Amino acid sequence: MLSTVARRDQILQAVQEQRKVRVSRLAQHFGVSAVTIRTDLRAMTSAGLLARQHGGARLVGEAVPEAPLSEKRVIHRDRKLRIAARAAQLVAPDDKLILDAGSTTLMLSQRLPGGMPLTVFTNSLPIANGLNHAAGMRLIVSGGTLRQASQSLQGPQAEASLQSLFFDKLFLGADGFDPDFGLSTHDMADARLNARMVEHARQVIVLADGSKFGRLCLHLICGLENVHTVISDATMPMAMRAALSARGIEILIAEDE
Structure with a gap:
């Protein structure tokens, strides 16, 4: 049987595709x-994506639109810089990292301690160019197909790049962070690759500013049972x-420098 998180993710996808759903059919399906x-x-x-109607629910609006990487770099930039600096403090010599x-995470890559022996796997072209x-x-740079919006590689080749590899820490961003649904993102292929990254890391560290x-975004990455640490502002x-603390997740708040 599906977990609550997985079931709700599939319900959300059904509403996005069909515009409305019925309780009786969902109960039978699941x-x-x-x-x-x-x-x-x-x-x-309560999360704001659905409106209840007699016998079911309907879509009330579209998911939060995705901004291209060039815009994301300047949105809440000061917050992200502080989060990246705090994340860099968790990196130790000889760590094997996924960025x-x-x-x-791009800002984190620019704050990694110089000269420290590290292994870094990434699917980001800007991160790879900088390092x-x-x-x-x-x-280690993944294979895959280029996604222009995020300047990242994705798809089956990118997922296969992780085969037989295991890492100490995954530094993961997310477009959506909900305590019931978990981590989510806009793109299905990104979500699949992120989920594979989670499977191949001993510690999952989420970098997320308060916004x-x-x-909630359409595509689930993972539930919060997979998250060890959250760094925010x-x-x-x-x-x-x-x-999150009640679930045993470590919370680190990046203070002003």
Whole structure:
């Protein structure tokens, strides 16, 4: 049987595709009770993506649109720089790292300690270009198809690049971070690759400024049971900090430098 997170992700996809869903059909499809489905729909309505209607729910609006990397670099830039600096403090000599493609992970790559022996795997072209001549660096770049919006590589070749590799730490960005749904992003291929990264890392460290919390995107990366540490800034909601701490997730708040 699917987990609650996976089931709700599939319900969200069904609503996006069909514009509306019915409790009875969802209960039959997932093999759960109507009460369970109604609980799912209430949670999704509270998150702002669905509107309840008699016997089911409908779509109320589109998912948050994705900005290209060039725009993401300047949105909440000061917050992201502080988060990147705090994340760099977690890097130790001889660490084997995965740096996901994203604006905050790009800033982290620019803050890695110079000359420290490290192995870095990335699917980001800007990160790879920046680390290409770094002293002491063993750089592994995934294969795959270029996605222009994020300047990243994705697809089956990118996923296969992780085969037989295992890493100490994954530094992962996310477009959406919801305590019930987990981490989400705009693109299906990105979500699949991110999920594979999670499977191949001993520690998953999420870099997310305060604007990402409570947001949902269409494609699920993973549930929060896979997350070990979250690095955010002072705008992270206190209720979210408490909810994540209660689940055993370490919260690090990047302070002003």
